[in-house]
Amino acid sequence: MIPMFSAKDQWIIRLLYFFYYIGVGSFTMFLPVYYRSIGMSGTQIGLINTMGPLVGMFSAVLWGSLRDRIGKMRLFFSAALIGTLIWALLLSAVQDFLYILLFVAGYALFFSPLIPLMDSNTLRMLGEHSERYGRFRVWGTVGFTIASLVMGFVYQRLGLHTMFGVFSFSMAVMILLGLGLPNQAIPGSRSVRHGMMDIIRQPAWITFAVSTFLLWLAANGAISFVSVKIKDMGGTDGLVGLTWTTIAVLEFPVMFFSAGILRRFGSVSLLTVSFVGYILRIILFGLMPQPFWAPWINILHGVSFVPLWIGSVAYVNEMTPEHLKATSQGLLNSMMSLAFLSGSLITGWLYDRIGPVWLFLVLAGICGLGLILFIAGRWWVSRSPREVTVSIPD
Secondary structure, three states: OOOOOOHHHHHHHHHHHHHHHHHHHHOHHHHHHHHHHOOOOHHHHHHHHHHHHHHHHHHHHHHHHHHHHHOOHHHHHHHHHHHHHHHHHHHHOOOOHHHHHHHHHHHHHHHOOHHHHHHHHHHHHHHHHHHHHHHHHHHHHHHHHHHHHHHHHHHHHHOHHHHHHHHHHHHHHHHHHHOOOOOOOOOOOOOHHHHHHHHHOOHHHHHHHHHHHHHHHHHHHHHHHHHHHHHHOOOOHHHHHHHHHHHHHHHHHHHHOHHHHHHHHHHHHHHHHHHHHHHHHHHHHHHOOOOOHHHHHHHHHHHOHHHHHHHHHHHHHHOOOHHHHHHHHHHHHHHHHHHHHHHHHHHHHHHHHHHHHHHHHHHHHHHHHHHHHHHHHHHHHHHOOOOOOOOOOO
């Protein structure tokens, strides 16, 4: 039993991750395919994909800083969930490109802060046991596995538009669960703005931000078009679902045992492994000759996404003071959104102009550049005097 959690709190957190990733697995992963099915081109899909990150890179920090300043987790979390539900239903009612752009922006304003709020809340409640974060996050893997395994075949039978109903159900359950979250007191008296500036001026943060920005850019760009490539090669919606089921199955054991892995190797080593894993994974996606290769290639998810996610959350948490936990996780999410935005601006255009093979090879090269910068940056940090304003991970 974790002292800072009651049994009720633990199950609320587990179920929130579970239903959040039910929504991701049944909705977010199928959105590019849905856009394609209603006549959007690769360039239009790319432009639509820029809208969410464009809004999200501001909204995640905004919501996180308000949560750190005011507290009241239930209020902010419930408001974000209700807004997400409303805008998703509005998105389901339109097929015009401009209306889709508008409604995706509204959806992102409320959806983007959900995971930073959940992660910061979990880490805050874990306190000194923050390495156990993966034991709670793994319930999201279970939800994603179920959704990706089942929903591809459901949509193949009932149509892709069914995904809006599934997603709405997930958000409605999360609204009910969120009412049971505790409102934790936030220690610390410094302003959020000044505290955030202390974080982003650290050499350790600069190294992390620049290199992982490139990695998230390439990874999100590749993942956005894996489903599209499968369909363009003649694959079915069921194969798309199976492809994402594979990553969920591989994610489960790594996420479950992440506490021991993180204690043994540390966040920096996990991030290094993720760079190498993504380089191999993206190259193979580009070169695969048949769509049925995709689930097998996604076996590399266990050494790419999982160490990237766990390593990033842990690295940021380690260097952040207690009263800025939600703000820092929002800052991480904003950096990811900016990477997704930058990738979306070019990947749709590149997919239409140079084709999927060269698109994925270019993205693998960007991962390689990020790895070089990360290694060089860590060497620079190790030779620089340590500052004392925040705790920097070794």
